[in-house]
Amino acid sequence: MRRRLLPAPVTAAVAALALLLAGCSGGDGRGTDADGVIRLSFQSLAWQKESVDANKRLVREWNAAHPDIQVDYVQGSWDNVHDQLLTSFEGGEAPDIIHDASDDLADFAYGGYLADLRTLLPDRLAEDIPQQSWSTTTFGDGVYGVPFLQEPKVLIANKKILESSGVRIPTPDKPWSWPEFRQITGKLTKKGTYGVAWPLKEPVSVTLNLGLSSGGQLFHRGADGKVTIRFDEGDRVMPGTVQDQVVSDRSAARPSLGMGGSDTLPGFFGGKYAMVPLGFSYRQQVVEQAPEGFEWTVLPAPAGSGGLAQGVSPQTLSVAEDSPHKKEAVRFIDFLLRPANMVRLAKGDWMLPTGTEALADPALHATENGWATGTALARALRPAPAQSVRGYPEWKDKVATPALQEYYSGAIDTEELKKRLVEDGNRVLARYQR
Amino acid sequence: MSLRTSRTARAGQYAALLCYLVFLAFPFLWLISTAFKPARELGSLHPTWIPEDPTLDNFRQAFDEQPLLRAAANSLTAALCAALIAVVIATPMAYVMARHRGRLSTAATGWVVVSQAFPFVLVIIPLFLVLKHLHLINSLWGLILVYVVWSLPFALWMLAGYVRAVPPELEEAAAVDGAGRVRILVSVTAPLLAPGIVATALFAFITAWNEFFFALVLLKAPEKQTLPVVLTHFLGAEGVADLGPLAAAAFLATLPSLVLFAVIQKRITGGLTAGAVKS
Numbered sequence: 001m002r003r004r005l006l007p008a009p010v011t012a013a014v015a016a017l018a019l020l021l022a023g024c025s026g027g028d029g030r031g032t033d034a035d036g037v038i039r040l041s042f043q044s045l046a047w048q049k050e051s052v053d054a055n056k057r058l059v060r061e062w063n064a065a066h067p068d069i070q071v072d073y074v075q076g077s078w079d080n081v082h083d084q085l086l087t088s089f090e091g092g093e094a095p096d097i098i099h100d101a102s103d104d105l106a107d108f109a110y111g112g113y114l115a116d117l118r119t120l121l122p123d124r125l126a127e128d129i130p131q132q133s134w135s136t137t138t139f140g141d142g143v144y145g146v147p148f149l150q151e152p153k154v155l156i157a158n159k160k161i162l163e164s165s166g167v168r169i170p171t172p173d174k175p176w177s178w179p180e181f182r183q184i185t186g187k188l189t190k191k192g193t194y195g196v197a198w199p200l201k202e203p204v205s206v207t208l209n210l211g212l213s214s215g216g217q218l219f220h221r222g223a224d225g226k227v228t229i230r231f232d233e234g235d236r237v238m239p240g241t242v243q244d245q246v247v248s249d250r251s252a253a254r255p256s257l258g259m260g261g262s263d264t265l266p267g268f269f270g271g272k273y274a275m276v277p278l279g280f281s282y283r284q285q286v287v288e289q290a291p292e293g294f295e296w297t298v299l300p301a302p303a304g305s306g307g308l309a310q311g312v313s314p315q316t317l318s319v320a321e322d323s324p325h326k327k328e329a330v331r332f333i334d335f336l337l338r339p340a341n342m343v344r345l346a347k348g349d350w351m352l353p354t355g356t357e358a359l360a361d362p363a364l365h366a367t368e369n370g371w372a373t374g375t376a377l378a379r380a381l382r383p384a385p386a387q388s389v390r391g392y393p394e395w396k397d398k399v400a401t402p403a404l405q406e407y408y409s410g411a412i413d414t415e416e417l418k419k420r421l422v423e424d425g426n427r428v429l430a431r432y433q434r
Numbered sequence: 435m436s437l438r439t440s441r442t443a444r445a446g447q448y449a450a451l452l453c454y455l456v457f458l459a460f461p462f463l464w465l466i467s468t469a470f471k472p473a474r475e476l477g478s479l480h481p482t483w484i485p486e487d488p489t490l491d492n493f494r495q496a497f498d499e500q501p502l503l504r505a506a507a508n509s510l511t512a513a514l515c516a517a518l519i520a521v522v523i524a525t526p527m528a529y530v531m532a533r534h535r536g537r538l539s540t541a542a543t544g545w546v547v548v549s550q551a552f553p554f555v556l557v558i559i560p561l562f563l564v565l566k567h568l569h570l571i572n573s574l575w576g577l578i579l580v581y582v583v584w585s586l587p588f589a590l591w592m593l594a595g596y597v598r599a600v601p602p603e604l605e606e607a608a609a610v611d612g613a614g615r616v617r618i619l620v621s622v623t624a625p626l627l628a629p630g631i632v633a634t635a636l637f638a639f640i641t642a643w644n645e646f647f648f649a650l651v652l653l654k655a656p657e658k659q660t661l662p663v664v665l666t667h668f669l670g671a672e673g674v675a676d677l678g679p680l681a682a683a684a685f686l687a688t689l690p691s692l693v694l695f696a697v698i699q700k701r702i703t704g705g706l707t708a709g710a711v712k713s
Contacts, residue, residue: 041654047670049499075656077666080647083555087651091562093571095654101671202672260673270479285674289477 031096031324038069038325040332043076043095045315048284051348058344062335069328071097082107089113094320096329102136102147103313103387109144115319116142120330125337125355133354136314136383145316148337149351151280152301152310152377153210154370155196159295161188161274172300172308172376178214178241181302185251188274197256197264197273198242203404204396206277208385209311211238214304218421219386226433227389229425231418237304239407240414247410257408269294277301280374281350287369298370300377308377311384314354352378391432399424462688468681469493476677492678493686496668502683504657505664510690512574512649512660513642516581520589520638521631523582528593529623533602543594546587554647562651572654580652581642588641589634596630597623632698640691661687 031039046055052075059073074095076084082104088094089108098114108114121143126134129147137145162169167184170176176184185195200206208218215234221227245252253273256264262285264276269290286296300308317336319329335341342358352374353359364375386392403420406412412420463483468476469492471485496502531539561580562571570576600623608618646662653659665687668680 045671047667048676049495052499073656074654075659075667077650077663077669078671079666079669080650083558083647084651087558087562088654090559091566091571093562093566093654262674262677265477266479266481269477272479279672282674285477288473291474291477 037067038328040069040071040097040323040325040329041074041095042071042097042332043074043099045076045078045081045099046345046349047077048349051345054344054348058336058341062332069325069332071332085113089320089322092322094322096320096323096325097332098318098320100145100316100318101313102145102316103384105137105145105316105318106139106388106390108318109139109142113321114144115321115323115326116144117146117319117330118143120319120326121146122330122334125334128339128355128357130354130356130379132382133314136312136387137316137318139388145318146333146337147314147316147354148342149346149349150312150314150354150378150381151351152312152374152381153206153277154280154374154377155275155299155301156268156278156282156286156370157275157297157299158268158271158273159297161193161271162297165274169297170299170302172373175300175303175308178237178302178304182241182244182249182251185245185275186249189249189251193271194253194256194273195251196245196275196277197253197259197267198246198277198408199259199261199264200242200257200405200408201260201263202401203257203408204400205311205313205384207239207400207404210277210301211235212309212311212382212385213302213306214238215306217385219389227386227429229395229422229429231422234305236414239404239417241302242408243410243414246408254409257405265289275299280352280370283369284350298373300373308380309382310377310380311387312381313384313387315349315351352381389429391429394432395425395428399428465681465685465688468677469685471678473678492682495676496679496683496686499679500664500667500683501656502661502664502686505659505661506687506690508574508658509643509661509687512577512581513639515578516585516642517635517639519578519582520585521593521635524586524589524593524634525624525627525631528590529597529619531590532594532597543591546591549587558647558651561648565652571652572658574653574658577649577652577660578642580648581638581645584645584648585638585641589638592634592637593627593630596627596634599630600626636694636698639694643691 031041033039042059044052044055046052056073059071063070076095076099081100085094085098085100085108089111094113105114125146133147133150134143136147137143165188167187168174168176188195198206208216211218211234214237216232216236216238218229218231218235219227220230242252246254246257253267256267256273261276261278261282264273264278265282265285267273268276280298283298290296301310317333319326319333323329336345337355339355339357339361342353342355343361343363346353346358346364352364358364359375359378363371365372386395400421403412403417403424407414407417467483467485470488470490472487472489472491475481475485475487527542531542565571565576565580568576570579604622604626605618608622613621644662645660646666649660649663650666653663665680665683668676668683670676
């Protein structure tokens with residue numbers, strides 16, 4: 001007689017579990033209620049109160065006007081969004097409408113998780129958003145997201161220090177050149193005050209994005225589609241200026257090199273720094289936290305041979321490939337991004353809309369809080385270099401971040417920086433392009 | 435050693451202890467200070483420990499913007515259930531592991547050690563798929579199941595140590611007096627293990643209370659989200675934070691753990707020292 005390996009209750013429990021596993025795999029989850037109402041989930045990453053309120057109000061308006069297509073607002077967060085989405089995609093439980101940033105989309109687009117929107121987008125929306133913005137969400141032949149909010153880097157400046165120094169105040173029409181910027185930060189540097197504080201805790205994207213203004217590109221795609229790294233004259237200008245300010249001129253605060261953007265604000269409010277290069281949306285923090293009577297202004301970042309060009313990774317709205325209601329999801333996106341609604345979202349996030357019509361809204365051209373300066377920069381915004389280059393994250397973490405940190409602090413010179421970025425960098429990229 | 439030297443040494447010990455306590459308490463005290471500061475003081479170049487113009491606005495804003503109470507209730511349910519279930523399962527298993535040494539016991543210990551080495555991201559996708567098939571995505575019970583499985587190995591390891599600290603002679607004496615196996619376990623061993631069980635439950639509770647990633651991935655519906663997930667809603671892209679409300683909410687989130695520690699501190703201390711000295 002064979003010995004029973006497991007007692008009967010355990011065997012029964014295992015069998016029940018196996019049946020449950022087998023039986024539960026056929027759940028429909030097709031996003032349609034029993035009464036035929038289509039249900040879409042919209043995962044938003046909005047986090048500032050005005051922005052969350054604007055998103056929720058728009059969802060309510062949509063739901064009221066479309067009883068047959070109801071949208072459920074799901075609050076996501078920027079922290080860990082990539083891992084969270086990846087798991088949801090793999091598990092077939094992704095939200096129908098996905099809010100993210102364009103530099104996070106490449107893996108999802110190439111992985112087949114996102115719907116190609118080319119045939120789904122209405123002409124109005126497709127034509128309203130400029131081609132350079134669409135190129136941030138175009139991977140291969142497909143378009144995998146609608147770019148809708150973006151922010152340039154601007155110089156947020158202490159108005160009193162700037163005006164009392166007598167330096168020329170730059171405008172988007174007549175910005176400072178990089179050499180002029182260096183000269184001016186020298187003039188603004190007095191006892192207890194630095195001309196500028198560069199928050200370069202994460203130095204790579206700032207360097208690449210602002211590098212475009214002097215024609216720097218670093219990543220070059222060949223005719224065979226392969227990307228290589230070159231460090232040309234244009235690539236030297238922005239990092240060279242910063243190193244000169246920190247090391248030679250001492251017009252940039254060295255401790256700020258290890259700071260994030262928010263970390264520089266107390267020093268800025270305390271008059272320790274005359275200017276801080278920050279994202280456009282940081283104005284909200286300035287408005288909230290600046291001491292009573294503190295006067296500040298928004299200036300365009302310096303320009304070079306590339307004019308005011310700089311790289312951005314816009315916020316995007318995508319549709320999951322698994323969604324059974326892609327058309328309806330795109331209809332909702334179209335509603336959310338109507339010009340008037342795009343303005344509401346932009347104001348809620350203190351950012352710029354990508355849509356041409358929304359950008360023309362008078363509310364975004366007010367001089368108050370620097371809106372007009374930012375809006376004037378919109379046409380110069382380009383896709384962030386390398387956001388669709390495979391191997392970029394590894395290059396960024398293993399090669400570029402340490403090399404740039406050492407360079408900005410003066411530990412290595414330009415030739416050594418070039419050597420590391422190019423030689424080590426190309427070795428990394430080659431592994432991804434075999 | 436002279437009396438004077440002894441006093442000097444004692445003073446030095448207390449000074450070192452004080453420094454250590456200050457070091458440990460600094461983040462928490464700073465969190466409290468930040469929670470009561472108005473926005474303008476948060477951006478001050480000369481921050482102060484005591485807010486110059488203390489305000490409850492951050493708490494009001496935090497409660498106004500996020501469903502903190504609901505999230506705290508979810509966290510509490512998940513953490514309490516996970517702790518309770520983990521202890522109920524781990525106690526008899528730990529007893530067997532500690533008292534019946536053999537290949538199986540050694541293998542189990544090895545498994546415990548290895549299972550602690552897996553990073554969350556490695557297991558999350560298979561786990562997600564399994565829970566999806568069991569219809570436990572978006573369910574607190576699914577999350578509790580994960581927390582139990584996740585805390586079980588360490589709970590087991592911890593409790594096995596406590597069991598080993600209970601002299602087997604006590605059980606043998608009870609057996610000689612005529613007590614059966616169950617009676618011995620319930621009346622003799624279990625009371626001696628109580629401090630260990632409490633400490634283990636606390637460990638499981640805090641692990642579950644603070645856990646973020648599983649909760650983020652497994653719970654989609656806003657009404658199911660736990661406190662750590664809701665706290666991240668005060669964070670924007672690239673580390674930008676709504677600092678005041680975040681500090682206020684984070685301060686509130688630490689309170690249950692602190693209260694729990696305060697209530698059962700004596701039992702934990704007893705548990706940690708149990709068996710330290712051979713009787």
